[in-house]
Amino acid sequence: MIVAEKLSKFFGSKKVIQDVSVEVKRGAITSFIGPNGAGKSTLLSMVSRLLKQDDGIVYLDGKDVHKQKSKDLAKTIAILRQSNVVQMRLTVRELVSFGRFPYSSGRLTAEDEQKVSEAIAYVNLEELEDKYLNELSGGQKQRAFIAMVLAQDTEYILLDEPLNNLDMKHAVQMMKLLRKLVEDFGKTILLVIHDINFASVYSDRIVAMKDGQIVAEGPTEDIIQSDVLKSIYDLDIDVHNISCNRICVYF
Amino acid sequence: MLKRKIILLILIALGLAGLYLFIHMNLQAMEYLLRTRLEKILAMFLCAVSIGVSTVVFQTITQNRILTPSIMGLDSVYMFIQTIVVFLFGSGTFVILQSDAYFFVTILLMVGFAFGLYQLLFRRGENKLFLLLLVGLVLGTFFSSLSSFMQMIIDPNEFLLIQDSMFASFTDVNTDLLLVSAVIIIALCIYIFRYRHYFDVMSIGRDHAVNLGVPYEKIVKRMFLVIAVLVAVSTALVGPITFLGLLTANLAREFLQTFRHTYLLIAASLLSVIALLGGQLIVERIFSFSTPISVIINFVGGIYFIYLLVKESKKI
């Protein structure tokens, strides 16, 4: 379980995150939603130790994240941030192989190779595995990075806007894949996501943020309500039940 | 494929070394010539390895292909020390410049300079590598303007002494120091080589590296100091060659087209060896010692740098 206690973060004198406390349940997809600049990405970065908080503590399975060995942590928690620019000339397979670094320290065993192949197959990139990253489309690149995170084989997976650059088909595929990871392997997935309908349909719980604070959290059906959404987005949003899914209309 | 390219580089380096060793051999003076030439080759090898390795690592930790550790300002510190010595001791300087103690004092001062920068900037928390470099560079400019002020008022004959030390040269390397330098340089290179897999991961960016369990900041800081020592030792041994590393580290990347530091580190060292041996052959046989090797290498490396900036700037 991930528990964040009273996290705060300043950039200069500006408070980006203010006394945020949150608990994330295991074996579920939790989506973080909210307007731009709410602090969602910052929160995810702090939970995954990419960014050090100015105040507060993050506990991962009861232990302080910053007091653990980075290498051990890399076997439990994986994060993928939004913009992933790699200058190096890398093939898809080479990139995905990096995901095994916490286990192999650079020397891949047969088991590692196996895991890499599985991860590539999971995102349907088998045919492209020897292509260089700069030859891929935005969506293919995004999937390659997801594969790297999958190869890392961690209990917790944190994804910052994983649907960026993906077209509708691949976005749906991606969300189905994440769902499957939860159901088949009991993974715990944290997402920052802008499209509230994707959040509504695929996540178990939703945490809504605004101005560096959490304004609402709970099971998906409690959050996807007109009045709650209004308080988050300052926008009139109708919620309709369409074939068992709660769909928001805000156009 | 990569291994084959490395072997090719080794063969070229060995070929050049052989050529350098035996060219214009005079049978009467063979023993003497062989010994001095071997010493020169060893000096070149040490200098090449320390510069090649330190530049590759430096570029990886700064995430930037157009930087080189020489811009930390160490060269200017070195020049400043030389100028002060000549300024204070005048023509008696030659003895001092050749002494072992002087060698260690210069290394200490250069490392001290780098360590001061490090304390000043890394201790303040965040990882401000670019700021650190700019501060180093500006301090470097400061030391150069002090040096050139002194150089202006120095007697032109004594100035020649400084002019000699402005440029790296392998013609009069102090042999006593070769062994000490060899021990330091090889030890540090082995230390760096143990981190090669970390560097691979670091080259795909900080966030990915941290995510994969690399203690990124710790390695950056540690490597910064190791690099400073490597550059200081090689500068104190033969003098400054600012753009050698820039040239060979990038050629290694171009030639191998890989991110694997096992190969990059070796290739950059080998290419540096080739550049120095080739350069030295040209200096001795074509320019007949009139132009110091570092001037030629800086000339070529500098032009390559501009080319790199113009061509690659979109990627940087």
Added chain:
Amino acid sequence: MKLIYLLIITVLLAVCSLFVGVENVSFSALWNLDEEAWNIVLISRLPRMLSIVMAGTSLGICGLIMQQLTQNKFVSPTTAGTMDWARLGILVSLLVFTDASPIWKMCIAAAFALFGTLLFMGILQRLKQKDTIFIPLVGIMLGNVVSSIATFFALKFDLVQNMSSWLQGDFSLIMEGRYELLYISVPLLIIAFLFANMFTVAGMGEDFATNLGLPYKYVVNVGLIIVAIITAVVILTVGVIPFLGLIVPNIVSIYRGDNLKNSIWHTAVLGASFLLVCDIAGRLIIYPYEISVGLMVGVIGTGIFLYMLLRRKAYA
């Protein structure tokens, strides 16, 4: 601070500058129309004072123009390599056209400076990494490359010590007949004042400027030509004065803000008074000898620049 106070201070400093020096010139001697005193003033002191005022003013404005065009507080003739290109130009003019007149030397130096600055601007636009710190880093490295190329040629033709004297801005050799080239900067400064607002708009980027109906390329080129010619003239008559173009506009922007209309006059006047202070101090510190103004500005400028860098968050 009101402009008028700054002006009064500058005039006072300028008057002081006339009376400081090895030959004692007293006010009463001038009053009594002492011929020798007047000669000293007219032949040496007045030219010196005028050239300081012109160099200070124009370098300050140069820095301001470059900072506006690049929208980067740390760009100036020193940190963009302009100075090094101009020096290379002078060297080339000395080598190729041995007995070129000063005007020709200036033209060649200015052409080199212009080329170098255009190259820098071109690279700047293509760089992905628009980090405020990274850009001057690239500029200074480019400058180092150019000066190492200059060293290559200087060494071949035995001009190294000469070249390091161009590194040092020095007013002590200024006298009647040796500074008049600086007057070229006066009309250029007038143009700079007329274009002032357009530089700011052009700095916002080509698309932005074009959208506002500004002939972007034309404005940028005018700015860079002014910078190049002024830099060349100053180096040719006085030598390199590092960092002046960097710190003066920055100091002004701290207390006047960034609107060019408000700051350009202050920059001009502060540039002159800053250089006057440095020159007077340089003449007094080791009296009767002189510390060259290049060194004084180098020392003081480095200090201020570092302070600005390290406290960057406070205002930049």
